[in-house]
Each structure stands twice: as C-alpha cells, then as structure tokens.
Amino acid sequence: MFSPSDLSSYLIIGAILFVLGLFTVLTRRNAISVLMGVELILNSANINYVAFSHFSSGNSDGQIYAIFVIMLAAAEAAVGLAIVLAIFQIFHTIDVEAAETLKE
Amino acid sequence: MEISTAVFYLVAIITVGSAAMVAFSRNIIYSAFSLLGAFGGVAGIYVFLGADFVAAVQLLIYVGGILVLVLFAVMLTHRITDVQITNRAAGRLPALIVTGVFLYLLVEAVRGTSWVKAKEVVYKATTGTIGDLFLESYLLPFELASLVLLAALIGAVVISRKEIKE
Numbered sequence: 001m002f003s004p005s006d007l008s009s010y011l012i013i014g015a016i017l018f019v020l021g022l023f024t025v026l027t028r029r030n031a032i033s034v035l036m037g038v039e040l041i042l043n044s045a046n047i048n049y050v051a052f053s054h055f056s057s058g059n060s061d062g063q064i065y066a067i068f069v070i071m072l073a074a075a076e077a078a079v080g081l082a083i084v085l086a087i088f089q090i091f092h093t094i095d096v097e098a099a100e101t102l103k104e
Numbered sequence: 105m106e107i108s109t110a111v112f113y114l115v116a117i118i119t120v121g122s123a124a125m126v127a128f129s130r131n132i133i134y135s136a137f138s139l140l141g142a143f144g145g146v147a148g149i150y151v152f153l154g155a156d157f158v159a160a161v162q163l164l165i166y167v168g169g170i171l172v173l174v175l176f177a178v179m180l181t182h183r184i185t186d187v188q189i190t191n192r193a194a195g196r197l198p199a200l201i202v203t204g205v206f207l208y209l210l211v212e213a214v215r216g217t218s219w220v221k222a223k224e225v226v227y228k229a230t231t232g233t234i235g236d237l238f239l240e241s242y243l244l245p246f247e248l249a250s251l252v253l254l255a256a257l258i259g260a261v262v263i264s265r266k267e268i269k270e
Contacts, residue, residue: 002113003109003112004108004109004112004152005225007219007221008214008215008219009116010149010153011214012211012214013116013119013120013149015207015210015211015214016120016123016207017119017120017123017142017146018210019203019204019206019207019210020120020123020124020126020127020203021123021127022203022206023127023199023200023203024126024127026199026202026203027127027195027196027199030132032132032136032174032177032178032181033132033135035174036126036135036136036139036174037126037127039139039166039170039174040123040126040127040142043142043143043146043166046146046158046162047146047149047150050149050150050153050155050158051153053153053155054153054154054155054225055219055221055222055225056219056220056221056222057222058222058223058224058225058226060230060233060234060237061237063155063157063158063230063234064234064237064238064242066155066158067157067158067161067234068245068249070158070161070162070165070166071165071249071252071253072249072252073165073166073170074165074169074170074253074256075252075253075255075256076256077169077170077173077174078173078256078257078260079256079259079260079263081173081174081176081177081260082259082260082261082263082264083263084177084181085177085180085181085264086263086264088180088181094181
C-alpha cells in the first residue's frame with residue numbers, strides 16, 4: 001500500500017509532517033522554534049500541492065502554487081527572524097511570552 | 105523489492121525522522137540542523153513526484169536560504185540554547201494527544217477517500233511548462249510576488265537595523 005506510485009502514501013507523509021509542525025508550534029515558547037514548526041507545516045502543504053498536481057490534475061498548476069508558497073516562506077522567514085532579532089535586542093530573550101505586551 | 109521503492113522508503117524515513125527530531129529535540133541547535141534532513145527529504149519526495157524544478161527550488165531556497173537564516177538567528181541569540189527551550193506554551197502530553205487524534209483523523213480521511221486519478225501519470229521535464237505558465241496565466245501573481253519580496257527585504261532591513269536615538 002505504501003509505494004511511490006500511490007497518491008495516498010504522499011498524503012500520509014504530508015499529514016505526518018503537518019502534525020509534527022503543529023506539535024512544534026504548540027509546545028515551544030522559543031520564537032525560532034515556532035518558526036521552524038511553521039516551515040514544516042508549509043512543507044507539508046507543498047507536498048500535497050505537488051502530489052495532487054502529479055497524480056490527479058495532470059497539469060503543472062499545483063507546482064506553480066508550491067513555488068509561490070516557497071517564495072512566501074522565504075519572505076516570512078526573513079521578516080520573522082528580523083523581528084526575533086529585534087525582540088532579542090530589546091528583551092534579551094526570545095521567549096514569545098516576554099513580548100506579549102508589545103512594548104518595552 | 106524494487107530499488108526505487110527502497111529509495112522511496114529511505115527518503116520518507118529521512119524526512120519524517122528529521123521532522124520528528126525538530127519537534128522532539130530539547131536542544132535548539134539539534135532542531136535547526138535536523139531541519140536540513142527534513143527539507144532535503146522533501147526535495148527527494150518532489151523528485152519522486154516528477155517535479156524536478158520544484159525540487160531544485162526547494163534545495164536552493166529552503167536549504168540554501170531559509171535554513172542558513174534560521175541557523176544565523178540561532179547563533180546570534182545563543183544564550184537561549186541553554187535552558188529556556190524546555191519552557192512550554194502547552195504541556196507535551198496535551199499537545200501529543202491533540203496532534204495524535206488529528207493525525208489519526210487525517211490518515212483515516214486519506215485512506216477512506218477515493219481520489220480523482222489523472223488519465224495517465226507522465227514524467228517529463230517541467231521547467232519549460234512552469235516558465236510558460238508564469239509568463240501567461242500567472243503573470244499578475246508573479247509580478248505581485250516580486251513586490252512582496254521587495255517589501256519583505258526592505259522590512260527586514262528596517263526592523264533589524266540599530267535604532268539611532270537622538
């Protein structure tokens with residue numbers, strides 16, 4: 001059942017990655033770890049896009065969406081990590097609960 | 105077992121194992137380096153799906169860009185690596201129960217649904233097709249993407265620079 005020519009095996013890998021990313025986001029208060037969990041979730045969504053594009057639609061639209069998601073993930077990582085560094089300069093920690101008041 | 109199936113199993117195990125290391129490791133440095141295996145494994149999965157261009161983009165942007173950025177941030181904020189990673193927003197057990205139930209539901213949904221199948225599954229180079237699509241039907245999103253990237257670049261510089269107080 002779990003074979004490279006079967007759509008559901010890719011969907012299950014995507015589901016596992018999504019759940020692991022969700023677990024990371026839920027259990028960490030460290031802002032960089034939360035960002036890592038978000039990256040895992042975006043990767044799982046991309047696997048689903050490309051898998052459906054390959055097995056179900058027969059055209060390349062899904063791959064286009066995957067490239068847009070990768071592009072937005074890069075923008076998100078750059079801005080997110082810049083914010084993390086700014087928080088670290090002000091609060092000397094990157095615990096997300098330290099920054100919940102949004103002021104010094 | 106065919107060799108391609110064996111390689112597929114290997115890639116899947118690397119991907120899921122590295123992602124599990126990211127989720128469960130107590131040291132943020134180990135988490136950051138495990139992301140390498142997860143991103144590389146996903147690139148391998150794209151190769152199995154016949155998406156050569158997306159696999160190359162994944163390697164270039166995720167492994168070459170985002171991973172380096174994450175490591176950069178980890179190293180610049182190194183004092184947090186010692187203890188605070190064990191602080192949790194939610195406890196591990198409730199999170200494990202929630203995500204376990206979620207995974208069960210997802211897998212049941214995947215296995216219980218009869219997905220639409222394409223008439224034939226083709227393996228061919230996709231770069232030309234993707235280039236045509238970007239400059240024809242997806243031209244407006246493509247231009248918007250360049251604006252978003254410019255805004256993100258300027259935003260990152262503005263946020264992370266040192267503020268000069270008069």
